[in-house]
Amino acid sequence: MNICVIGTGYVGLVTGTVFADLGNDVTCVDKIKGKIDSLNKGIMPIYEPGLEEMVKRNVDDNRLFFSTDLKDAVEKAEIVFICVGTPPKDNGETDLSFVEGAAKGVANAINGYKIIVNKSTVPVGTGDFVRDVVEKNKTHNTSFDVVSNPEFLREGSAISDALSPDRIIIGAPTKQVAVKLLELYATIGRPMLITDVYSAEIIKYASNAFLAIKISFINAIADICELTGANVSDVAKGVGYDSRIGHAFLNAGLGFGGSCFPKDIQSLVHTAERLGYDFKLLKDVLDINKERVPHFVEIIKYKTGGLKGKVIGVLGLSFKPDTDDMRDAKSVEVINMLLNEGAVIKAYDPVAMENAKKILPAVKYCANAYEVSEDADALAIITEWREFKLLNMERIKNLMRRPVIFDGRNVYDAERTKKMGFEYYSIGRA
């Protein structure tokens, strides 16, 4: 099948590459020429395990192309995927201007029947909006259909998530249109659900909101554990064994960040408001999430006896492991609060330091965790990178001025770390 993917961000680049890998002819289009030039040289705009190799393989095999020429890509394509950014406005509403721009671009280029697929995370009703924009602006008298096919991939495991998703949701106006998408995904062999367009749009938000509820719930339980002397890791394990609940997304910590959860939950609250429903549950989820970092920093301040002039070593900067993405990363909030209290910050992250330097210029960036530990008054673990679990803790202890660890992601075993001679504070494990 010939496919056009508009937008080479996380979703567009990974989706386009995976479709090419499945044997389709794919052109990924972006209006940023520099990005397309880099991609054509094999330089990836993001860090994502396995992506570079897969792009190279498909470019070499002449199945994957990168271009700024939307018209040409749309003309050739049977299916056009809209994968552009949907950032939040100040009031939490989703800004659809990039979606609108992409829809206008398709309308200008359309030369015959196409299926236009919304893969970007967009509020319910956006399918109608795209349909209207294309209808009003099309320069060729042809029919077309608009489908919602939300993407569920996670950063850091995007390739395997796209190749082996838990489910594929196809929100289509008719069975025939849905069948075309089924054909495209058939080789993946994963469960597929066909719905109307509105339901598919809501499934994406409902899924992210439910996962966010799990995270805020376990974080609230962590607070209760701290007040009672219980251990949230054991509580989560015990609760997760109930097959109706499951173990996933019950890791207590500094809360959820990244480019999806915070904005998607806000967007759903906003959509509900627009529809006349006050989504109090989700407002509480956001409030609990907002409290995580101030609570953590308060503990650091109290246990170190004041932060003025103290050297705090920060391990992990990206919003989660296996990505260099700093969008809504908890490290930014933690570090800015520590700096405001007069602390000196040294930091290390395996891949996110280049991105972090642009947002956190006042930090001293180090080559590894050991350099961070040198003369530090405390270490704060912000992102649970695997390599932090494998550190030589004896060496870390000897390098530090005072061996104190504030573990914001419950990376270490509390008993063992204390036995090694550290003062150790973690989340929900008194």
Ligand code: UDX
């Ligand atoms: C998420 C969804 O999982 C994905 O399906 C959707 O397409 C995009 O949004 P992503 O943002 O890449 O993916 O990361 P995810 O692994 O879901 O983590 C989101 C945030 O929740 C991170 O900040 C992570 O640290 C936090 N988290 C996750 C917890 O605090 N505890 C957990 O138990 C799990």
